[in-house]
Amino acid sequence: MRLLLVEDHVPLADELISGLNSKGYAVDWLADGRDAVHQGASEPYDLIILDLGLPGLPGLEVLQQWRSGGLLTPVLILTARGSWAERIEGLKAGADDYLGKPFHPEELQLRIQALLRRSHGLVNQPTLEAAGLQLDESRQCVAQDGVEVQLTAAEFRLLRYFMHHPAQLLSKSHLAEHLYDGETERDSNVIEVHVNHLRRKLGRAVIETRRGQGYRFGATTE
Ligand code: CA
Numbered sequence: 328m329r330l331l332l333v334e335d336h337v338p339l340a341d342e343l344i345s346g347l348n349s350k351g352y353a354v355d356w357l358a359d360g361r362d363a364v365h366q367g368a369s370e371p372y373d374l375i376i377l378d379l380g381l382p383g384l385p386g387l388e389v390l391q392q393w394r395s396g397g398l399l400t401p402v403l404i405l406t407a408r409g410s411w412a413e414r415i416e417g418l419k420a421g422a423d424d425y426l427g428k429p430f431h432p433e434e435l436q437l438r439i440q441a442l443l444r445r446s447h448g449l450v451n452q453p454t455l456e457a458a459g460l461q462l463d464e465s466r467q468c469v470a471q472d473g474v475e476v477q478l479t480a481a482e483f484r485l486l487r488y489f490m491h492h493p494a495q496l497l498s499k500s501h502l503a504e505h506l507y508d509g510e511t512e513r514d515s516n517v518i519e520v521h522v523n524h525l526r527r528k529l530g531r532a533v534i535e536t537r538r539g540q541g542y543r544f545g546a547t548t549e
Contacts, residue, residue: 328443328488329353329505331370333363333386334378334405339428343376346432351467351484352439353508360384364392367400371504374443376435377422378405379413387420394421401442403435440464447491457490458533458545469529476528485521489534489544498541 330347334340335358347354355370357363360381367375367389375393379386390402401423406413408427417425423446424438441451454461454470461470467483469476478486484506489497499515507513522534522542535543 328373328484328491329355329371329508330439331363331367331372331375332356333360333367333376333381333389334358335381336378342432343435346436347439350436350464351480351487353484353506353511355509358382360386360389363389367393368396368398370509372400373505374439374446375400375402376405376439377402379417380407387416390417390420390422401446403438403442405430436465443491449491455487455490457493460486460490460529460533462487462490471529478528479524481517481521482525482528485518486525489542493545494543496537496541496543501541 328351330352332340332343332347332354334343334356337358340356340358344354344356355366357366358381360383362383363377363381364384377386377390381389386404390404393402402421403424403426404417404422406417406425406427408429410427414425423442426435426438444451444455449455454463459471463469464487467480468478469486485502488502488505499518502518503513503515506518526534533544535546537543
């Protein structure tokens, strides 16, 4: 899952990026509202975290421009603590959720998790379930037929993306765009390696290869 963080307070941005990276999210960071209008609409983000007080262009106007342009990406806004006016304006402008500063990092993680699941039509439960697997996002491991299987960080990120898109055909380049931030060089051969590792751990049928097209997760086991 690839997120855009728009936040001009550098120490907070640093803290959020490292926390989100440790939870397996690829994060692109911007501090300026004008840059955010363009990049948020042109890169395929799974979710956007948007501060409202920004240089260049206020976050509220950034959000309004995204929504009037038809951008459907879930947006979580960061508001001043106790400012009900900001929350109301943000929700009216098309925010999906909000968090008042300061907040606990775990609350942000859980809200992101819930928003991502909701945007994919999935139920928000302690574990994410698809194709007979239960993914524990907080512990980054998966259970299959009651047996817990350990995952590397890269395997967890890939499996989480697959489990949010069951039975969908996903090309290697699509997967790379959603698993790596904009700074990381994308090598689709690496995706293939991780797919093979997941198959070795969870069984070949879990991920189907469509030659020249990509992968389908959970297509044959449902
Ligand atoms: Ca700010």
